[in-house]
Amino acid sequence: MKPFTYARPNSAAEAVKAFAAAGRDARYIAGGTTLYDLMKLGIERPEHLIDVTAIRGLDRIETGGDRLRFEALAPMSAVAADPVVGRDYPVLAEALAKAASQQLRNMATVGGNLLQRTRCLYFRNGAGNPSSVGVYPCNKREPGAGCAAIGGLDRGQAVLGQSEACTAVSPGDWPVALTAMDAAVEVLGPSGARAIPIAELYRLPGATPHLEFMLAPGEMITAITVPKTPAGRRSTYHKIRDRESYAFALASAAVALEMEGERVTRAHIALGGVATRPWRATEAEQMLAGQPLTAAVSLAAGRAAFAGARPGRHNGFKIELGARTVADALMIAARRSA
Amino acid sequence: MPRKIRFKLNGRAVSTDVMPHETIVDMLTQHFDLTGARESCGQGLCGCCTVHVDEKPVSGCLSLAWFLDGANVRTIEGLADGDNLDPVQQAFIETGAFQCGFCTPGFIMMTKKLIEQHPKPTDDEIRHYLTGNLCRCSAYPEIIEAVKLAASRVGLRN
Numbered sequence: 001m002k003p004f005t006y007a008r009p010n011s012a013a014e015a016v017k018a019f020a021a022a023g024r025d026a027r028y029i030a031g032g033t034t035l036y037d038l039m040k041l042g043i044e045r046p047e048h049l050i051d052v053t054a055i056r057g058l059d060r061i062e063t064g065g066d067r068l069r070f071e072a073l074a075p076m077s078a079v080a081a082d083p084v085v086g087r088d089y090p091v092l093a094e095a096l097a098k099a100a101s102q103q104l105r106n107m108a109t110v111g112g113n114l115l116q117r118t119r120c121l122y123f124r125n126g127a128g129n130p131s132s133v134g135v136y137p138c139n140k141r142e143p144g145a146g147c148a149a150i151g152g153l154d155r156g157q158a159v160l161g162q163s164e165a166c167t168a169v170s171p172g173d174w175p176v177a178l179t180a181m182d183a184a185v186e187v188l189g190p191s192g193a194r195a196i197p198i199a200e201l202y203r204l205p206g207a208t209p210h211l212e213f214m215l216a217p218g219e220m221i222t223a224i225t226v227p228k229t230p231a232g233r234r235s236t237y238h239k240i241r242d243r244e245s246y247a248f249a250l251a252s253a254a255v256a257l258e259m260e261g262e263r264v265t266r267a268h269i270a271l272g273g274v275a276t277r278p279w280r281a282t283e284a285e286q287m288l289a290g291q292p293l294t295a296a297v298s299l300a301a302g303r304a305a306f307a308g309a310r311p312g313r314h315n316g317f318k319i320e321l322g323a324r325t326v327a328d329a330l331m332i333a334a335r336r337s338a
Numbered sequence: 339m340p341r342k343i344r345f346k347l348n349g350r351a352v353s354t355d356v357m358p359h360e361t362i363v364d365m366l367t368q369h370f371d372l373t374g375a376r377e378s379c380g381q382g383l384c385g386c387c388t389v390h391v392d393e394k395p396v397s398g399c400l401s402l403a404w405f406l407d408g409a410n411v412r413t414i415e416g417l418a419d420g421d422n423l424d425p426v427q428q429a430f431i432e433t434g435a436f437q438c439g440f441c442t443p444g445f446i447m448m449t450k451k452l453i454e455q456h457p458k459p460t461d462d463e464i465r466h467y468l469t470g471n472l473c474r475c476s477a478y479p480e481i482i483e484a485v486k487l488a489a490s491r492v493g494l495r496n
Contacts (some may be wrong), residue, residue: 005339006358006404029402036361036400037381049358053405077394101470102448104382106394107401245469246383 001039006049012188012222015052019218020190022048028220029053030073031108033100034116042128043141058222059109061085068092068226072111076174077102079110090336091235091254092226095177098239101246111221113174114185114201115213119248120157120168122149139165140209154312156250159319161276166209167312169273170202171248176272177237179280180254183226189219198224202277231256231268234336238329239272240321249273251322253281253305253329259338262292267330271305274322281305284326293334295327302326343407347372348416362398362406363387366413374414374443385471388444389413395451397470414443417450425495426450429488430481437475445471445481453489 007022009015019026025047029035038044052058052073059073063084070079079085080096100108117123122136136148149157149167157167175198183198201214215221235256241247252272258265267288269281284305291297302323309319340355347370354369366372366389377399378386387398390412391405417424426449429435436442445468452459452467459467464485473481 001359004358006341008404032402032405033382033397033400036402039359040380051402051404075394097466101382101385101397102451102467103385103388103395103397103470104400107396245465 001042002045002047004046004049006051008051008054010054010056012052012055012058012220015050015055015220016188016190016218018050019048019220022050024217026050026218030112031075031104033104033108034112038117040128041124041126043124043126052220063088066228068228070110070224070226072221072223073109074111075106076100076108076110076113077105080105087233088228089181089226089232089235091177091180091232091237091256091333092174094237095173095239095254098237099173110174110224113172114178114198114221114224116172116175117212118168119171120149122147122152123168140168140205140212143208143210149312151313153314155314156248157312157315158276159274159306159309159311159315159322160271160279161204162310162312163205163207163209163276165207166205166276168205168209168276169248170275170277170279172278173237173239173249173252173272175202175278176252176270177254178224178226179278180235180256180268180270181226181229181232182268183224185221186223186225187215187219188222189216191216193222195225198278199280205276229256229258229268230338231258231266234259234333234338235268236329236332236336238325238332240325241273251318251325253322253326255326255329255333257293257330257333259293259334264288264291264293267301269301269305269326269330271322271326274306274309274318281326283307288330293330295331298327298330299323301330341404343404345406345408346410348412356403358402358404360403361387362389362391362396362401362403362411365403365406366398372413372415375447376440376443378440379472383470383472384441385444385448385468386441388447388471390447390451393451395448412447414447417446424450425491426453426484426488429484429491433480433484433487435477435480435484436473437477441471441473441475445473449485449488452485453492457489457493459485459489 027046137146256268382397
């Protein structure tokens with residue numbers, strides 16, 4: 001592993017200063033479950049780590065008032081176990097509980113998880129991977145190198161949002177649920193604090209897949225806010241994977257519904273496991289407004305969510321699987337009482 | 339540059355100098371001769387490296403040792419009281435919940451916390467909680483039995 005220095009500031013403001021002093025090859029580290037994993041593989045090679053885990057009072061979970069607010073250092077397991085989140089926003093609790101293992105949920109933070117990097121096999125198989133069976137070009141790992149996933153073993157790759165440079169799937173569950181719920185992210189950086197809608201945190205790969213997040217150098221996520229909505233109770237995170245535990249999604253859907261009787265008045269739908277970023281299914285949401293929620297309507301909404309999907313060689317199944325995942329999620333959410 | 343960290347290890351105050359890249363498993367093995375938590379997959383997938391940090395199970399292969407400064411750490415070596423095994427250890431032996439034993443410390447450390455949170459665990463709760471622990475000998479049915487046996491004994495004692 002490339003040698004690195006470290007700093008352990010006691011406040012967010014000091015952390016931002018430490019980052020600025022360290023320069024561009026610095027990274028913030030909290031749980032470390034993604035960053036340290038990728039450092040072991042030689043993919044992330046920071047020269048300076050700014051350990052933010054000693055910052056006090058940045059792990060609160062606030063559920064009073066007109067929004068939920070999760071500070072960045074709250075462990076995923078703590079938010080998953082919060083009684084108000086579990087009762088009023090099952091989509092959030094389920095997305096967290098279905099992500100990773102209990103050990104990793106205890107380590108990983110809700111802020112850091114938003115920046116988890118792709119599990120694309122080609123991305124992870126660089127020269128530093130000790131179990132690699134070869135080194136494959138990857139534009140995300142090495143800009144301009146090419147993409148071996150396109151036309152390769154692409155069963156796990158994206159069918160939405162991919163470009164000629166990259167088809168890597170955005171791996172998260174939690175960011176998908178937050179996207180459905182119109183969350184915002186509070187960040188602190190060298191030019192001060194700002195809040196951005198979570199939809200604006202993630203980039204499409206385009207010609208620059210190595211750039212994944214709309215964060216300026218030195219900006220750190222400090223909190224996540226979720227506006228309260230009556231749709232929260234009628235919500236679910238439905239995750240379909242190769243095995244029913246501890247696997248990344250082949251397709252997932254975060255769904256929340258406002259209903260009057262059998263009729264949907266407003267739907268929130270976001271997709272995971274199928275796209276290059278957490279994917280808001282706007283067409284499906286619009287289609288559902290005012291409709292009675294029958295099995296046929298749900299499936300039609302699922303199909304609408306994938307209307308723009310483009311399959312690769314081996315991942316065409318994700319389009320039908322994804323549509324049915326949305327349809328099932330809608331029916332599960334609708335059965336929950338508001 | 340090494341950095342001195344001070345923490346509690348299996349009830350005892352200790353300190354040691356760690357390098358920035360050392361993981362908890364590196365440090366336990368090399369500085370304290372504690373080999374119960376071991377690195378297998380190195381990615382947080384298999385659970386063989388599970389230790390408790392401030393009463394929470396974490397993957398020691400993905401945690402940097404310097405995170406432990408000021409923490410309370412417990413490893414498999416800290417469970418038994420002299421020759422008296424912990425009820426979870428005893429239950430794993432009685433049910434034959436392992437063959438080669440490589441994964442066993444991780445399973446036992448997880449089971450300790452599992453039965454605190456679920457005093458009468460169902461099969462589903464056990465499977466969900468232990469999802470990050472892999473047994474290549476595939477002793478899973480016996481592991482589930484061991485968890486239930488341990489839970490029943492701990493429940494009786496409390």
